[in-house]
Amino acid sequence: xxxxxxxxxxxxxxxxxxxxxxxxxxxxxxxxxxxxxxxxxxxxxxxxxxxxxxxxxxxxxxxxxxxxxxxxxxxxxxxxxxxxxxxxxxxxxxxxxxxxxxxxxxxxxxxxxxxxxxxxxxxxxxxxxxxxxxxxxxxxxxxxxxxxxxxxxxxxxxxxxxxxxxxxxxxxxxxxxxxxxxxxxxxxxxxxxxxxxxxxxxxxxxxxxxxxxxxxxxxxxxxxxxxxxxxxxxxxxxxxxxxxxxxxxxxxxxxxxxxxxxxxxxxxxx
Amino acid sequence: xxxxxxxxxxxxxxxxxxxxxxxxxxxxxxxxxxxxxxxxxxxxxxxxxxxxxxxxxxxxxxxxxxxxxxxxxxxxxxxxxxxxxxxxxxxxxxxxxxxxxxxxxxxxxxxxxxxxxxxxxxxxxxxxxxxxxxxxxxxxxxxxxxxxxxxxxxxxxxxxxxxxxxxxxxxxxxxxxxxxxxxxxxxxxxxxxxxxxxxxxxxxxxxxxxxxxxxxxxxxxxxxxxxxxxxxxxxxxxxxxxxxxxxxxxxxxxxxxxxxxxxxxxxxxx
Numbered sequence: 327x328x329x330x331x332x333x334x335x336x337x338x339x340x341x342x343x344x345x346x347x348x349x350x351x352x353x354x355x356x357x358x359x360x361x362x363x364x365x366x367x368x369x370x371x372x373x374x375x376x377x378x379x380x381x382x383x384x385x386x387x388x389x390x391x392x393x394x395x396x397x398x399x400x401x402x403x404x405x406x407x408x409x410x411x412x413x414x415x416x417x418x419x420x421x422x423x424x425x426x427x428x429x430x431x432x433x434x435x436x437x438x439x440x441x442x443x444x445x446x447x448x449x450x451x452x453x454x455x456x457x458x459x460x461x462x463x464x465x466x467x468x469x470x471x472x473x474x475x476x477x478x479x480x481x482x483x484x485x486x487x488x489x490x491x492x493x494x495x496x497x498x499x500x501x502x503x504x505x506x507x508x509x510x511x512x513x514x515x516x517x518x519x520x521x522x523x524x525x526x527x528x529x530x531x532x533x534x535x536x537x538x539x540x541x542x543x544x545x546x547x548x549x550x551x552x553x554x555x556x557x558x559x560x561x562x563x564x565x566x567x568x569x570x571x572x573x574x575x576x577x578x579x580x581x582x583x584x585x586x587x588x589x590x591x592x593x594x595x596x
Numbered sequence: 597x598x599x600x601x602x603x604x605x606x607x608x609x610x611x612x613x614x615x616x617x618x619x620x621x622x623x624x625x626x627x628x629x630x631x632x633x634x635x636x637x638x639x640x641x642x643x644x645x646x647x648x649x650x651x652x653x654x655x656x657x658x659x660x661x662x663x664x665x666x667x668x669x670x671x672x673x674x675x676x677x678x679x680x681x682x683x684x685x686x687x688x689x690x691x692x693x694x695x696x697x698x699x700x701x702x703x704x705x706x707x708x709x710x711x712x713x714x715x716x717x718x719x720x721x722x723x724x725x726x727x728x729x730x731x732x733x734x735x736x737x738x739x740x741x742x743x744x745x746x747x748x749x750x751x752x753x754x755x756x757x758x759x760x761x762x763x764x765x766x767x768x769x770x771x772x773x774x775x776x777x778x779x780x781x782x783x784x785x786x787x788x789x790x791x792x793x794x795x796x797x798x799x800x801x802x803x804x805x806x807x808x809x810x811x812x813x814x815x816x817x818x819x820x821x822x823x824x825x826x827x828x829x830x831x832x833x834x835x836x837x838x839x840x841x842x843x844x845x846x847x848x849x850x851x852x853x854x855x856x857x858x859x860x861x862x863x864x865x866x
Contacts, residue, residue, distance in 0.1 A: 348699070388695055388702035394672070394710045395665050402664070424692045424719040425658055426746045429618070432658035440664045449694040449719040451741055453748025471721055476696045478723025481770055486758040493752065493763065500751055 327416055327444050328465055328508050329533065333557045335381045335414050340596045341589035342558050344382035344418065344535070345372065345581075346565025347404065350389050355573045365393065365400040368577075370407055372569050375582035379589035382416040382561050383408060384535075405441050416444050416561070418469060418535070424449035424456045431459040438463050445469050447513060447535070450497045454504055461505045468510055470501050472525065475515025475538030498529055507531035514553070516544025516562070523552035526559075533559050539588070540567030546591040554595060564588060597686055597714050598735055598778050599803065603827045605651045605684050610866045611859035612828050614652035614688065614805070615642065615851075616835025617674065620659050625843045635663065635670040638847075640677055642839050645852035649859035652686040652831050653678060654805075675711050686714050686831070688739060688805065694719035694726045701729040708733050715739050717783060717805070720767045724774055731775045738780055740771050742795065745785025745808030768799055777801035784823070786814025786832070793822035796829075803829050809858070810837030816861040824865060834858060 336342050349365050349372075351358075358364040373383065385404060390397035408415050419437045423430070423446060437443045438460075445467035448457055460468040473483055473494040483494045501510055512529065514522055516538035525534070534553055538544040539562050546562060553560050564584070572580035606612050619635050619642075621628075628634040643653065655674060660667035678685050689707045693700070693716060707713045708730075715737035718727055730738040743753050743764040753764045771780055782799065784792055786808035795804070804823055808814040809832050816832060823830050834854070842850035 350698075350702070386695070386699055388693075388699045388706070391706040392702035392710065394706070395669055398668060399665055420695075422694045422719075422722075423658075424694060424721075424741075425656070425690075426744070426748070428620075429656055429658045432620070432662035436658070436661040436664070440662065449692075449721045451694075451719045451721045451752060452692075452744050452746060453751030453753070455746045455748040471694075474696070474722050476722060476725045478696070478725040481723030482721060482763065482767065483723070485763075485766065488756040488758060488760065490758065493755075496755065497752065 329557060332381070332416055332533070335416070336558045337596055339379065339381055339589070340593040341379050341381055342560045342562055342592055343380045343585060343588050344384050344561045344563040345376050345380045345568055345585060346420070346563050347372065347383055347385040347569065348389050348565040349385070349569065351393065353570050353573065355575055355577050357575050363400050363403065365390070365397060366403045369404045371578035372581050373408065373412070375578040376568065376585040377412050377415065379585040382418060384418040384420045384563055386420040402441055405443065409442055418445040418447065419443040420447050422447045422449050422471065424452050426452055426455040430456050434459045434463060438466050445511065447471065450501065454500070457501065457504055461509050466509065468505060469535050470497065470510060470512055472498050472512040473514050473518065473521055475517040475542050475544070479515070498525060502529065502532070511535050513537065516549050517542055519544065519548040519552050522549060526553055526555065530555055531559070533561060536560060536562045540564045546588060550592070550595045558596065562592070599827060602651070602686055602803070605686070606828045607866055609649065609651055609859070610863040611649050611651055612830045612832055612862055613650045613855060613858050614654050614831045614833040615646050615650045615838050615855060616690070616833050617642065617653055617655040617839065618659050618835040619655070619839065621663065623840050623843065625845055625847050627845050633670050633673065635660070635667060636673045639674045641848035642851050643678065643682070645848040646838065646855040647682050647685065649855040652688060654688040654690045654833055656690040672711055675713065679712055688715040688717065689713040690717050692717045692719050692741065694722050696722055696725040700726050704729045704733060708736050715781065717741065720771065724770070727771065727774055731779050736779065738775060739805050740767065740780060740782055742768050742782040743784050743788065743791055745787040745812050745814070749785070768795065772799065772802070777803070781805050783807065786819045787812055789814070789818040789822050792819060796823055796825065800825055801829070803831060806830060806832045810834045816858060820862070820865045828866065832862070
């Protein structure tokens with residue numbers, strides 16, 4: 327999927343919401359405890375209830391890997407379900423991978439060929455080598471960690487380089503040379519909206535994947551105010567705030583309501 | 597496994613060799629093409645031929661994930677095989693994960709509980725949050741990327757911070773506050789031996805996992821000269837140079853010879 331197709335879906339749904347499928351079985355409602363594929367059943371119900379309001383889904387690999395092969399099998403089932411029933415949806419593997427050369431190529435194959443993801447999140451520490459293999463796939467995306475929403479972003483991301491500018495800025499400047507606005511996105515947390523404005527200045531065209539709205543304290547209005555560009559340029563993610571809004575048998579209904587609420591906050595900006 | 601147990605094995609085998617199980621089926625000898633579990637069969641034969649000379653094995657997750665569920669199942673089989681037949685061996689998941697909070701905790705569970713790895717490699721970009729959950733397991737290790745052996749290490753790792761010192765140094769200094777020499781190792785590539793000497797100065801006690809010997813051009817003698825400490829402090833990895841030294845039916849024999857060769861270069865330093 328290229329940026330025009332993504333933008334078309336955003337305009338159609340008047341939403342730039344991504345639902346994070348951090349589907350942790352420990353938090354599932356009781357009625358899913360004894361089914362054969364609890365993660366898949368949970369995801370299916372969440373997707374059915376939220377797809378009207380969401381333009382993207384983002385399973386975080388950790389929650390699937392923690393369940394071993396069974397978990398990964400259900401991740402595959404989820405991606406297939408999305409592809410089949412919601413072909414317009416953008417699917418992001420939140421994997422934060424970082425390896426090089428032929429190894430990175432294998433990860434690219436795993437996410438783009440074995441599983442049919444549109445995008446993968448990547449940690450940039452090792453540099454260009456670790457991103458390049460992902461950029462060699464047409465209509466697929468590398469989503470590079472720039473400024474994340476967590477507290478420890480101060481440890482390195484926000485630390486200043488020799489030129490007095492922070493590491494995250496250097497990452498963005500370098501990565502803009504590696505790819506373009508049709509294959510590189512950046513992760514920029516919602517928890518530091520003033521930084522979003524600053525980053526938008528020197529990075530006018532790329533999409534930002536923005537976590538940290540909801541549970542972590544960021545707001546849709548602030549993110550929109552500082553992050554929008556002429557083709558929206560934002561994919562705002564909420565995970566727990568949607569999928570675990572309720573843990574009764576009404577979990578999917580409640581997830582739909584939460585997604586609708588966020589989408590309604592977004593509609594006025596599209 | 598703690599550092600004393602690791603050192604005991606190093607002294608016993610007079611080797612600090614790690615065999616990288618980058619087991620890519622595309623490079624397997626013909627005779628493995630039609631077996632049910634080619635990756636597992638390959639790994640078993642490599643392990644049987646090299647275990648006398650190696651103190652650690654390091655499967656790189658990418659090669660297993662690229663094969664989907666089948667690949668991951670064979671990774672689990674490999675770890676079980678090692679645990680059962682070579683209980684003294686140190687097993688490193690070369691996963692280069694980097695996520696935070698409850699997500700990182702799930703990765704820790706995947707590698708330390710679901711699969712019984714001793715250590716996981718981690719990318720430090722997101723800071724302490726992304727390492728902490730791994731340090732909460734007794735006798736398990738976080739192996740943090742510091743200065744990697746790839747060319748693009750210049751992009752960020754070798755870039756200078758405001759104090760005129762490179763990012764990799766800041767990573768090491770911070771990470772030494774997070775853990776200790778019994779739960780934190782650093783990845784330091786063999787391709788820049790002079791840096792190994794420098795890093796050993798400000799990091800006297802931690803083990804270094806050193807890739808880049810062999811195919812990438814680093815030498816055991818240089819690594820030993822600059823990297824050894826009083827409890828060895830080195831785990832030197834070779835992957836392709838051992839496991840793909842030969843692609844005939846003699847692949848395991850040849851791998852054993854290559855491992856023996858490297859171990860013999862190491863013996864004089866123990």
